[in-house]
Amino acid sequence: MLGDPDRLDSRASAPVGAALLVALAVVLAAGVGGATLGAGEALPAGDGPPAVALGIEAAGDRVTITHRGGEALDVRPLRLVVRVDGEPLDRQPPVPFFSAAGFRPGPTGAFNRAGTTTLRAGESAAFRVAGTNDPTPEPGATLTVRVFLRGTLVATLETRVAPG
DSSP: OOTOOOHHHHHHHHHHHHHHHHOOOHHHHHHHHHHHHHHHHHOOOTOOOOEEEEEEEETEEEEEEEEEEEEEEEEEEEEEEETTTEEEESSSOOOBBSTTTBBBBBBBBGGGGSSSSEOOOOOEEEEEEEETTTSSOOOOOOOEEEEEEEEEEEEEEEEBEEEE
């Protein structure tokens, strides 16, 4: 049986066939990956969401969002959706603003209409939820802020409310 040429060919063809299938899969994956990366590079600047890292802190009624790195963020087209323990605020913060129903006047940083409208790395912007808004952020509650830019979700930020 050792000298049977039909048996030698069938034993050699299985590993060769498997190797060819693996090589074909690698070539196809590289082609698809290259096409995907090429399409991403071809997009004009500003068409996709900005690459930005944001952080959040909440103490009492004060919510602070900090730009931790990445592209500068123009706040004028931003929309913030704030939730306390999963329940959305009755009134959401308009940005930028100075005085708005459901919020204490005088937000800071780029959220203040009288200030700059751009949030850059290392900068913070804050607003305070008024007691007339519902639900109010109480210590220990989970506060979530979803940040949208022109309708596209840019970040979901979550923290526990600390005592103010």
